[in-house]
Amino acid sequence: MIGPLEIAIVVVVLLLIFGYRKLPALGRSAGEGARELKESVQEAVGDKADPKTIGKTAGKGLREAREFRDALTGKAETPAASEPKPADPPAADPPPADPPPADPPPAADPPAE
Secondary structure: OOOHHHHHHHHHHHHHHHOOOOHHHHHHHHHHHHHHHHHHHHHHHHHHHOHHHHOOOOOHHHHHHHHHHHHHHOOOOOHHHHOOOOOOOOOOOOOOOOOOOOOOOOOOOOOOO
């Protein structure tokens, strides 16, 4: 933890380096920089944590990534392709195979003469 003695030492060193005329301007610019940093962090993180906007932007990044990929590869994804396909009906039993051909009847003996 920084105590009062350390703060006094830093102020004296800054006075020696920059002089008493430039010190208020340096403090002002440091404060403005800290304020801008805080605002930019709130901008970047604030929208993600807001429950009102979560549902509105949920799939935006994924959708943009897919569009970018499709633009690079030249493939156009149709909306129907991204929807799940309905399940195929169960396959019916295959028709029975034809029975093997019957053996031909035995040849009759030639008549005796």
